[in-house]
Amino acid sequence: MSGGASGGGSAGGAVSATSAGLVADVAASIGAFELRARIEVAPGEILAVLGPNGAGKSTLLHAIAGTVLPDSGSVHVGGRELTRRGAGPRSAQHDVAPEQRRVGLLGQQPLLFPHLSVLENVAFAARARGARTHAARAAARARLEQFGLAELALRRPRQLSGGQQQRVALARTLAAEPEVLLLDEPFAALDVQAAAEMRELISGVPGSARIPVVLVTHDPLDAIVLARRSVVLQEGRIAADGATSEVLGHPTTPFAAALAGVNLVVGSVDDEGCVVVPATPSAHGQGVPLFRLRGSAPGTGTGDTDPPVGSAASAVFSPGAVHAAPADHRAPAASAVNRWTGTVAQLRPVPGGVRIGIAELPDLVVDVPSAAAVSLDLTTGARLDFTIPAAEVSVRALPASVLR
Amino acid sequence: MTDLARREPVGRGNVAGPAGDVARAPGPAARRASLPPWILVPAGLAVAVLVLPLAALLLRLDWASVPAAVTSPAALDALGLSLVTATIATAVCVVLGVPLAFVVARSSRPVAAVLRTLSTLPLVLPPLVGGIALLALLGRTGLFGGALEAFGLRVPFTTTAVVIAQTFVALPFLVISVEGALRTAGTGFESVAAGLGARRFTVFRRITLPLIGPGLLAGTVLCFARALGEFGATALFAGNAAGTTRTMPLAIYTAFNGAGVSEDTAIALSLMLIVVAVAVLLVMRGWREDTAR
Numbered sequence: 001m002s003g004g005a006s007g008g009g010s011a012g013g014a015v016s017a018t019s020a021g022l023v024a025d026v027a028a029s030i031g032a033f034e035l036r037a038r039i040e041v042a043p044g045e046i047l048a049v050l051g052p053n054g055a056g057k058s059t060l061l062h063a064i065a066g067t068v069l070p071d072s073g074s075v076h077v078g079g080r081e082l083t084r085r086g087a088g089p090r091s092a093q094h095d096v097a098p099e100q101r102r103v104g105l106l107g108q109q110p111l112l113f114p115h116l117s118v119l120e121n122v123a124f125a126a127r128a129r130g131a132r133t134h135a136a137r138a139a140a141r142a143r144l145e146q147f148g149l150a151e152l153a154l155r156r157p158r159q160l161s162g163g164q165q166q167r168v169a170l171a172r173t174l175a176a177e178p179e180v181l182l183l184d185e186p187f188a189a190l191d192v193q194a195a196a197e198m199r200e201l202i203s204g205v206p207g208s209a210r211i212p213v214v215l216v217t218h219d220p221l222d223a224i225v226l227a228r229r230s231v232v233l234q235e236g237r238i239a240a241d242g243a244t245s246e247v248l249g250h251p252t253t254p255f256a257a258a259l260a261g262v263n264l265v266v267g268s269v270d271d272e273g274c275v276v277v278p279a280t281p282s283a284h285g286q287g288v289p290l291f292r293l294r295g296s297a298p299g300t301g302t303g304d305t306d307p308p309v310g311s312a313a314s315a316v317f318s319p320g321a322v323h324a325a326p327a328d329h330r331a332p333a334a335s336a337v338n339r340w341t342g343t344v345a346q347l348r349p350v351p352g353g354v355r356i357g358i359a360e361l362p363d364l365v366v367d368v369p370s371a372a373a374v375s376l377d378l379t380t381g382a383r384l385d386f387t388i389p390a391a392e393v394s395v396r397a398l399p400a401s402v403l404r
Numbered sequence: 405m406t407d408l409a410r411r412e413p414v415g416r417g418n419v420a421g422p423a424g425d426v427a428r429a430p431g432p433a434a435r436r437a438s439l440p441p442w443i444l445v446p447a448g449l450a451v452a453v454l455v456l457p458l459a460a461l462l463l464r465l466d467w468a469s470v471p472a473a474v475t476s477p478a479a480l481d482a483l484g485l486s487l488v489t490a491t492i493a494t495a496v497c498v499v500l501g502v503p504l505a506f507v508v509a510r511s512s513r514p515v516a517a518v519l520r521t522l523s524t525l526p527l528v529l530p531p532l533v534g535g536i537a538l539l540a541l542l543g544r545t546g547l548f549g550g551a552l553e554a555f556g557l558r559v560p561f562t563t564t565a566v567v568i569a570q571t572f573v574a575l576p577f578l579v580i581s582v583e584g585a586l587r588t589a590g591t592g593f594e595s596v597a598a599g600l601g602a603r604r605f606t607v608f609r610r611i612t613l614p615l616i617g618p619g620l621l622a623g624t625v626l627c628f629a630r631a632l633g634e635f636g637a638t639a640l641f642a643g644n645a646a647g648t649t650r651t652m653p654l655a656i657y658t659a660f661n662g663a664g665v666s667e668d669t670a671i672a673l674s675l676m677l678i679v680v681a682v683a684v685l686l687v688m689r690g691w692r693e694d695t696a697r
Contacts, residue, residue: 099599111593113597125600
C-alpha cells in the first residue's frame with residue numbers, strides 16, 4: 001500500500017473541464033428534492049462527501065455513474081464528456097451509457113455475482129469487453145494477489161465474510177480500469193475490523209490507479225483518514241468545501257458541527273470582538289438574554305483577520321471544554337462573556353461522563369466528567385452556570401455562502 | 405413425512421441477495437418448533453387426502469394387463485400426441501412468457517399488479533371456461549374465427565387447437581415462476597454488470613439468465629406438466645378426435661367412458677401420466693429450494 005492520498009490536487013484546487021480529473025456540475029430533482037452541486041476531483045485525490053441522509057450524496061454519485069440522469073449540468077471525466085444536459089436544442093443533450101462511462105461505483109453492498117467464483121467476478125469486466133477467458137483470468141488473479149485475496153479466488157461469494165466480499169468487490173470495480181472511482185458508504189455494512197481493512201485498501205487506490213476518487217460517507221473518521229479535501233452536502237447543496245481539517249475543524253453548519261462532535265454557535269460580532277447570539281424565544285425573557293463568546297483558540301482569526309463589528313461569525317467549541325457549576329442566583333446573568341446560565345433539559349451518558357442538553361440553547365451540548373456530575377447533583381430542570389475559557393473557543397467570520 | 409418440509413438448503417444457483425446466506429447456518433442446537441399434538445390429526449388427514457387416491461389407483465391396477473394397455477396403438481398415439489403438443493406449448497410459453505415476466509417484474513407497481521392478475525387468470529379459471537373462451541375467440545362464429553375461416557384457416561378441433569389450449573392454461577406457471585425469480589434477483593447485479601462495462605446482451609447472458617435459471621427451469625417443468633395434463637379446455641376447444649386431438653387425458657376419459665372397454669385401460673393410461681409427473685418432480689427437486697422463496 002502506498003501511503004494514502006498523494007494530494008494531486010491541492011485543497012479546492014481548480015480542475016478545468018478539459019483536465020484529467022472529474023468535474024461534475026449537476027442539477028437533478030426527484031420529487032420535491034433538488035440537488036444542485038458541483039464537485040471537482042483531481043486524479044489521485046480522494047474527495048470525501050459528507051452529509052446527512054437525504055442530502056443528495058447518492059444521487060450525485062449516480063448522476064456521475066449514469067444511472068440517474070440529471071435535469072441539467074454536465075459530467076466530465078478526464079476531459080471526456082459523459083453528460084451534457086440542460087436548456088437548448090436536443091442535439092446539445094448528450095449522455096454516455098453507463099457501460100461506456102468507465103466509472104466505477106461501489107456501494108454499501110458488495111453485490112458480487114452469486115453464481116460466479118471470486119475469480120470470475122473480478123475477471124467479469126475484462127471478459128465483458130471481449131478479452132480472452134485465459135487473459136482475463138490471469139489479470140484477475142494478479143489483481144486478487146495485489147489485494148491479498150488470492151486464496152479466495154475459487155470460492156463463491158456466499159462463502160466469504162462481509163469484509164472479504166467488499167474487498168473483492170473493490171478489486172472487481174478496479175479491474176474494470178475505471179477512470180474515476182465512486183464509493184458510496186463502502187464501510188457502512190462492515191464491522192470495525194473489516195472497515196479498517198477496507199479503508200487501508202482504499203487509501204492505496206489513488207497512489208496505484210491515479211484516478212479521482214469520490215468517497216461518500218457519514219463517518220468523519222473516513223474523511224479524516226482518507227481524504228485531504230471534503231465537501232459537506234446538505235439539502236442538495238454544497239454547504240462546505242475545503243481541506244478536511246478545515247471543514248471538520250471549524251464547521252460552519254450544524255450538521256458538520258454535529259459530525260465533528262463540536263458545538264457551533266452563529267451570531268454577529270459586537271464591538272468587543274465577541275460572537276453574540278440572541279436568546280431563543282423559548283427562554284421566557286429570563287435566563288439568557290444574550291449569549292456572548294470570545295475566542296482565542298489556536299486557529300482563531302487574530303488581530304487583522306478578526307471579523308468586523310456587526311458581521312456574521314461563528315464560534316466553535318468542544319462540549320467537554322465547558323465547565324458547569326450550580327447557578328448563582330445573585331450574579332447577573334446577562335452580558336457575561338463566555339458565561340451563561342441554563343436549565344438542564346436532557347441528561348445522556350457518554351463515555352466518561354454525562355452529556356447535558358440545555359433547554360434555552362437546544363443546539364448546544366455540554367459534557368461533564370462523571371466526578372463533576374456527581375457533585376453537581378444533576379437533574380433535569382436544574383439551573384446551572386456554564387463557563388468556557390476563551391482559549392477553548394474558536395471564532396471565525398462566516399463565509400457569505402453559508403448565510404443563504 | 406415431516407422431512408418434506410425441512411430439506412437442507414441446497415446452495416446451488418441461489419438467486420438471493422448477497423447477504424442472505426451467511427446467517428442461515430442451521431444451528432445444531434436449534435430445537436424444532438414444538439407443535440400442539442392435535443395438529444397432527446388434520447395434517448394426517450391431509451396426507452391421506454393426497455396419497456390415498458393414488459394408492460387406491462395403484463392397488464386397483466391389473467398389472468397383467470398393463471403392458472398390453474400401454475402399448476396399444478391408441479395409447480401410444482395419445483402419448484405421442486401429448487408429448488409433442490405439450491412440448492410445443494411449453495416452447496411457446498417460454499418464448500412468450502419470459503418476455504412477459506420481464507415486463508411484469510420491471511413495471512411500476514400498479515402496472516405490474518394488473519399484468520400479474522391478468523397472467524394468473526387462467527390459473528384460477530376452470531379450464532372448461534377457458535375452452536369456451538377460446539371458442540368464442542377462434543370458433544367458427546367467434547371474434548376472429550370468421551376472419552380466419554375466410555383465409556381457409558380453421559383452428560378449433562385441430563392439433564393447433566390442442567397446443568393453443570395447453571398454452572393458455574400453462575402460461576401462468578411460467579410467467580409466475582420467472583417473474584418471481586426476476587424479482588428476487590433484483591436489478592442490482594445487472595446495474596453493477598453494466599457499470600463494469602458489460603453490454604445489455606452480455607448482462608442478460610452472463611448475469612440475468614444464470615440468476616433466474618432455477619426459476620426458469622422450475623417454471624418450464626411446471627408448464628410442461630400442466631400442458632401434459634390439460635383436459636377441459638382441450639375437450640371443448642379441440643375435441644376428441646383420435647390421432648389429432650386425443651391427448652392422454654382425453655384418451656383416459658374415452659377409455660373410462662367407452663362402451664365395452666374396461667376401466668383397466670384408463671387406469672393403465674393414468675399410470676403412464678403418473679410416471680411422467682413423478683419424473684418431472686424429480687427433475688425439479690434439486691431446484692425447488694432456490695425458487696420457493
